[in-house]
Amino acid sequence: MEELQPEQRQYLRVSDVLEVEVEPIGAGNGALRKESTLDLAGGGIRLAGDAPVKPGDVIRLKLGIPGEGERGTLVCRGEVRWVQEGDAEAPGRYLYGVRFTDIPDAERDRLVKYVFSRHYGIRKQEGVAISVRNLRKNYGRIEALRGVSFEVMRGEIFALLGPNGAGKSTMTRILSTLLTPTSGSAQILCRDLMKEKQEIRRAVGYMPQAYVLYDDLTAVENLRFFGRAYGLHGRRLADLIDEALAFTELTARANDLFRTFSGGMRQRLSLACTLIHRPQILFLDEPTAGVDLKLRKSFWDYFHHLSETGVTVFVTTHQMDEVEYCQRVACIHEGRIALDDTPRNIRKLGLTRAVFVIGGERREFQVQDFDSALPGIIRELGGDAGRIESVEIYESSLEEILRDRIMGGVGVGR
């Protein structure tokens, strides 16, 4: 098997292109605007095809992104940079590297995420991913967890929310087999937490709160070290590394030492190392602590992409505004689960304050569910209802609800 050159490997493998069409425009006729060339992860994509194109040809690509229907069709143009006659990856066909010439940033991101999740290789499954029953953990006299029970379904984004010291890290470390609980039981992917440690470790990824990796290794070397642990090697490992780097937008820094990375890049590489073996469950301990807003958004985008692929994402956070991104939230306070529901249901727990301005006078009502309470309010206003000048509605935010009802308004960082 002919190995791909490192520069060829920067071209991500794409396996299911709907249509490839060689356009009549060749190179050198001004069709390519060099200055606007947008590349993908420092390279482009590599794909297999029958058409005997030459380097320099411009081709039109139509890519189908599964599960997105018509919206998932992506049409773009690219220049062929290199061509290689078939190998193991494309027997009897041509393998070519295509660099995009006109792809908007948003489409480019979609494509990278598509490639990553497309090759993730797990099928969406129903069932319980994490099941915890009456888990307790004492550190000496301190009770970190006082009997916690919950279940997380496969493919769910589950957030464990709580103030500092609530037991979030303890919970994450217990579930990712790094800490022994004092009592209680838990199952990860139907495997016993205490008895099947190695099997669980193979199937899950754990990203610690401190984004530590090896300072004197480059990004690729760090990824390779962790990839090798799972028995990955050769072309497959190289592909996984390239995809993980592109997914976390680190391709340009692939061969730089970890110690030269900024905080956000470290965090991203840490995530890439956690994803290298395509875990079915991700345990992320405060993944967005100390990252800027833009990166935080893209982290949540990653998690959603993974969740769509069928990956269960277990996240801890103390930032309540992040709850919006999750499908389920459990609030942990003083070692107990205080609330476990969807963000939508939690929102219903809040009070709505409605102020009716009637003849310059403000009349205020506080109700749980404004929609169903409105007829009652109007009845109460009686004849005044006809003179309503304006209505102001104040809904409590998710954050306020959580703070007031669960945490008692203490010590919750933002």
Next chain:
Amino acid sequence: MIRAFDHVVALTKRIAREIYRDNLFVFNLLVGPLITLYIVKICADSLAKIPFLRDFMPMDALAIGFICLIIHFNGYVLCTLVIIRERVSGTLERVFMATYLRHEVLTGYLFGYSLLILAQTIIVLIASKYMFNITYGGNLPFIFVMVFLLGVVSIALAMFVSNFARREAHAMISIPLILLPAFLLGGLIFPVEVLPKWLQAASFLFPLRYANIPIQKVLIEGETFAGVWKHLAGLVAYGVVMITLGSLTLRDRE
């Protein structure tokens, strides 16, 4: 089996690469012993001028003792610091999470740092030959093996001891606790035989004597391999015990 081999190779490669990248670290580890040996040489030369001391203690013994001590010290300290740093920073738990097994981690680290000890052994033996005019002759392979093995065993000891450290401070305390008794009980500045029985027995707990005493016997008293092979066997056994204990006490889940 193949998987374990693969894991050990990956770990060894990683450590070798880390060492290779850290130029200052390597420079210090290779030049440091030369400076120490040079100081020992000056001390030995000065002491040799005092007739009473010359009769009391052969200066060659001091040189041999220091060759062993340098390798023992470096192997031990280096490995303690590295392991505890990995544990405290959290990379060690990532290694375990990535399905590397305890004994694989131990073996991989042992191999990785042995490369550094190998380089040090070569440098120290060459330097000491010219500084102290030691004639190794046909004993060179034996001495080389003893010194190198001492270094490897020191790494194994460090890995075992640092399993009991939870913080850097704990590991720091262990350094004098292991190295100072070894210095006194390793036959470095006086023969172990003059000590009370229980202290002689205690000296077997520290690896230094297993290498230092036979090398002195071979080089100074002209003993042959047949007379000192038990020390070599002892050193190997010591290493095996340490690796076993290290693997049993290394916790991949707290």
